């Protein structure tokens with residue numbers, strides 16, 4: 094699904110030198126590399142504050158702690174996503190409220206959010222799934238109207254742009270009150286271990302978060318708030334500094350691969366290619382809204398599971414993100430959830446399949462993958 098070894102060849106010298114230097118100085122935690130990366134990412138994203146932390150799940154949790162959300166507060170998020178999002182909501186004894194998603198973009202459905210808002214609702218957590226922003230115009234409008242926080246889970250869409258209705262562009266993760274991301278190795282900006290970060294333009298919140306990631310300490314051994322231990326280590330920061338200047342090129346390589354996939358599939362019955370929010374189906378060359386963390390097809394003739402078995406036989410990796418909706422996961426069962434409220438998610442889990450997607454895919458691989466998929470689904 095990903096080819097991190099090949100990508101390493103392009104940054105090998107810089108990474109090896111930086112890591113050797115960290116070994117020499119032994120500044121494994123809180124070394125100068127962490128501050129440097131923080132500044133570089135702030136500049137890249139055009140956001141006032143980046144707070145590095147241990148991983149993307151912690152980033153979400155700490156963001157919610159920093160906003161002062163309290164037990165019983167309702168937090169609305171998508172049913173069709175990775176469990177980390179709902180996990181931290183539940184862990185903090187907040188009340189997760191799962192809602193359905195949009196069948197074209199796979200992102201949280203605006204009408205479903207609106208329907209789920211109650212006097213107890215305190216926040217919305219849009220997940221920018223598979224590499225493109227949820228409808229942030231509508232989400233910010235709803236949040237302003239109902240006085241809610243917006244926490245963007247940007248683990249899959251770092252580098253993506255959101256174009257507002259008025260034409261203004263802003264980086265994914267920097268639009269809501271706070272945003273989070275993950276540097277898990279297979280994410281679009283991946284470290285060589287765990288890592289994550291929180292983004293905000295709010296000075297006060299940034300100060301709170303910086304203490305929270307480090308045991309609630311603002312002055313050594315003075316613990317002003319309950320915090321956690323969640324740090325990005327120096328080696329991961331050095332790897333990320335080597336990769337960040339290449340992030341836009343990485344995004345473009347993913348888009349180019351997505352365009353080739355979609356060109357091959359676009360006229361095929363029973364195969365639906367991913368749509369971008371711009372409506373260009375990922376095949377327009379100027380699109381910067383989607384960074385294709387995943388390239389996800391819908392197989393509409395019931396052959397998805399058979400296709401998975403066939404691809405396995407042909408040694409083509411593939412994945413189903415996600416096979417079980419969160420509202421049916423044992424840990425998050427709630428009698429409020431009715432199957433009829435999740436028609437889109439319930440259908441997507443039967444139809445979606447993600448194909449290999451990374452920065453090193455070549456034309457030969459894409460041709461082999463697309464002809465194998467088409468031959469089986471429509472053969």
Ligand SMILES: *Cc1c(COP(=O)(O)O)cnc(C)c1O
Pocket residue numbers: 148149150151174175177178220246248249274275276277287288289
């Ligand atoms: C990967 C991911 C996370 C969690 O990130 P980790 O760094 O693995 O903790 C959270 N949300 C989404 C949508 C993700 O894809």
